[in-house]
Amino acid sequence: MADVTRLVEQARAGGPRAVARLISLVEGASPQLREVMAALAPLAGGAYVVGLTGSPGVGKSTSTSALVSAYRRRGKRVGVLAVDPSSPFSGGALLGDRVRMSEHASDPGVYIRSMATRGHLGGLSWAAPQAIRVLDAAGCDVVLVETVGVGQSEVDIASEADTTVVLLAPGMGDGIQAAKAGILEIGDVYVVNKADRDGADATARELNHMLGLGEARKPGDWRPPIVKTVAARGEGTDEVVEALEKHRAWMEENGVLAERRAARVAHExxxxxxxxxxxxxxxxxxxxxxxxxxxxxxxxxxxxxxxxxxxxxxxxxxx
Amino acid sequence: MADVTRLVEQARAGGPRAVARLISLVEGASPQLREVMAALAPLAGGAYVVGLTGSPGVGKSTSTSALVSAYRRRGKRVGVLAVDPSSPFSGGALLGDRVRMSEHASDPGVYIRSMATRGHLGGLSWAAPQAIRVLDAAGCDVVLVETVGVGQSEVDIASEADTTVVLLAPGMGDGIQAAKAGILEIGDVYVVNKADRDGADATARELNHMLGLGEARKPGDWRPPIVKTVAARGEGTDEVVEALEKHRAWMEENGVLAERRAARVAHExxxxxxxxxxxxxxxxxxxxxxxxxxxxxxxxxxxxxxxxxxxxxxxxxxx
Structure with a gap:
């Protein structure tokens, strides 16, 4: 049996192995899950949780990695939870593009964890909220939760994150797909990545148009900004961070953050x-x-x- | 309040409006839901439920429509339940390609119903099993349940159908996507549609190869066949029906059909x-x-x- 009290102390002190071990304990529904969660309870609540979602191919991992760099330059400790779709039967995840994160692998201020989606309830892994709590309690200032936006997962991520970033890329027929998947209703910030490609402006325009449809916002309501990036070169990433910070400030001023977190915990x-x-x-x-x-x-x-x-x-x- | 006994009688007699009304009653979780389900209980159980799933663009609606024609030529009454992904927030479904089914709209031996996916449990609509039961009790010999194979829905459909058909099309990068989505583990019959296009043979070969991987079948086990079709011209559809009938016969001989149905009802x-x-x-x-x-x-x-x-x-x- 793991010594939970000690693991929590080590995680608080920045020990990456202790963080990894704690996530394994909560992820595997071990007999110690409850002990871990009880130990973390008084420590969690400080992290800003950002969800990133988008169709395959929009550059989610690259964008996440660029965001990690941007937050590290600001001196923040960052946790990354990458939730991969995988067979609900085999439980195996295809983690090929996790390697793009390797530039952060040796940074002691960054924790990266991949997690398979499992179970009949689909979408985001059932263990994601617990893993977020571990990263939060371990002292991460920001937790980035990355998931593929197909079917249910983008909705789940919206319910687990403080702020949800929806990523798109030019020329993927995103318009109608976006409408179908309902992503237009969950994004707090939209990012058109691969903005150096043909069609980036058209995608941003179409998105802007669709976000404006049926618009009946009151003064003070949040209007999701659209940021263009070339994540592979780090272009536009600072603007994404600014948009995130603006959204966070808006939520705090309007009581939305407390509301979202209460709803999230009640749901959990x-x-x-x-x-x-x-x-x-x-x-x-x-x-x-x-x-x-x-x-x-x-x-x-x-x-x-x-x-x-x-x-x-x-x-x-x-x- | 609807007269449930009378609606059930009318539905049994082939009244399309009565069928539609009953589905609305069970779909909307009306106060009469339980009354309808109780009335249907002794009547259901005769229909063969076929699930069809595949990525957007493989030609699901066209294939479903071709299958309807094939079963109608055999004198079967056919029910179609088309489950569309839609925003879980707005509840609105994009039913554009439902129009392709319009050729069957005036056929009294065919019931077509579109249903939005809704609710936090995602994937197949929670009302799908009830709607299937209505179509079954109304005397449909075959119920085709069509859903988009993204995320959770293809798994849900496998758990609701007697036989699951997975559709693919050439040149969609299906290989790796298929593996990711786990569809290789749910198909009883595979269909490569748009087989007149370049790459159809390659797709079928790759699929055949992947289905063979890790193969440790015992004699008598089911080896999912791969059928090539051009659904828009009705080519290959009879072969799909033959494959379905073979699978059904195999399930009956081996007790698999009773097993699947028991598991399905227990789950329900x-x-x-x-x-x-x-x-x-x-x-x-x-x-x-x-x-x-x-x-x-x-x-x-x-x-x-x-x-x-x-x-x-x-x-x-x-x-």
Whole structure:
């Protein structure tokens, strides 16, 4: 068993191995998960959590890496959580482009962690909030959470981050895709990366147009800025940091940060509670109850809602 | 209030409006949802449910439409459930390519329904199993469920269908994408559509190679076939139907169909039960409990796991 108190002390003191070990403990749902979370509780809350999302190919890893550099130049400690989509069956992640981060690998002020997405709830890994909490408690000023914007993950990231950055690139038919995926509703800051390519201005214009559609903002409302970057050369990254800081300041002035964080934590608590209840359902006499109910639904003698009622009744009647 | 008994009778008799009305009742979680599900219970179970998934642009709608024609030529009644990704916030679906189905709009042996994906659980709409049950109970021999294969939805569809068809098209960089998305683990039948285009053979070869990797099948195991089609001209569609029928026969002979259906219904019951429990959590004194717990987590005096324990204790202690 790991000595959690000691690991937390070491992580606070900047020990990268202790941080890695703590994330492993919370990621693997180890028996010590609860002990770790209890130890971290009084320490977390200082980090600014920035989510980055976008379709494959827009340059997310390169942009994240450029942002790390920009924050390091400002003397900030930075945590990076890269959530990779992977097979929910195999659990294996394709981490090829993580190597682009290697320039930061030896920097003691940077923690980088890759995490596979897993489990039937999809999207962001269920362990992401816990891992963010570890990085936060370890003293990171900024935690960058990078995930591929397909399907559910960009929504999940918006619910886990203080500020969400949506990345696009020219010539990817992003317009209609963006509308489909709903990313126009989650971005606090938009970045058109690869801005040295043809079509960057058109993409920014189209995006600006779409963001303006149905606009009925009140004075003081946040209007997501659009920043053009060439992340591979670090161009525009300082402007992204400025946009982030502006958004953070706006959130603080308007009470939005506290609101978002309260909603995030409430959601986290509910999710843990639901997972616990779900696991109790699975445990009901080794799943025999569910199997027997399923058989009755299949033979037409019961509908699934009545079956679920019986399950819930068995659960809340006590073990 | 709708007269559910009468609607069910009309749906059984082939009334398209009654089918549409029943789906609306189950989709909207109306107060009559339970009444409808109870009425359908003894009638469902006859339909063969085929899921179709693939990346945007592979020709899913065209392929679905061609399959509808093929099954109609065989005298089968066909239901189509097209699940569109849409913003989880706005709930709006982009149904542009639904028009390709219009050739079947006046056929009384075909029911077509579009459904938006909604809600935080993402992927397939939570109402999809209920809608499938309506189409099943209404006497459809085959129900085709079409969804875009991004992120979670292709996994969800595999868990809702008897047979899952994965569609690909040449020249879309499908290889590595396929591996990433895990579609290689869910397909019972693979279709390379747009087979008149350059690269179709290469795509089929690559797919065949990847399906063979790590192959340790026992005699009698199912080896997913790869069928080439040009769905827009109906070419290869009969071969797809043959592959589907072969898979169905193989599942019946090997008890796999009963197994899949039992697992599917068990999962459905659990999901309904969890939703009910989740809603009870939200109801706990109007959400005040969760809010108060979140505040204690935010000020560092409680960790989210202990908070969840308190929530669950409050719930199972009885209302």
């Amino acid at each position: 608590i509910e999710r843990i509670a639901v997972t616990a209840l779900r696991s109790r359902i699975g445990d009901l006499r080794g799943g025999r109850d569910v199997g027997a109910l399923a058989a009755r639904v299949l033979d037409g003698s019961l509908d699934p809602y009545t079956a679920a009622d019986e399950l819930v009744a068995g659960l809340t009647a006590g073990a | 019951i659990e999901r309904i039960a969890v939703t009910a429990l989740r809603s009870r959590i939200g109801d706990l004194r109007g959400g005040r409990d969760v809010g108060a717990l979140a505040a204690r987590v935010l000020d560092g005096s409680l960790d989210p796991y202990t908070a969840a324990d308190e929530l669950v204790a409050g719930l199972t202690a009885g209302a």
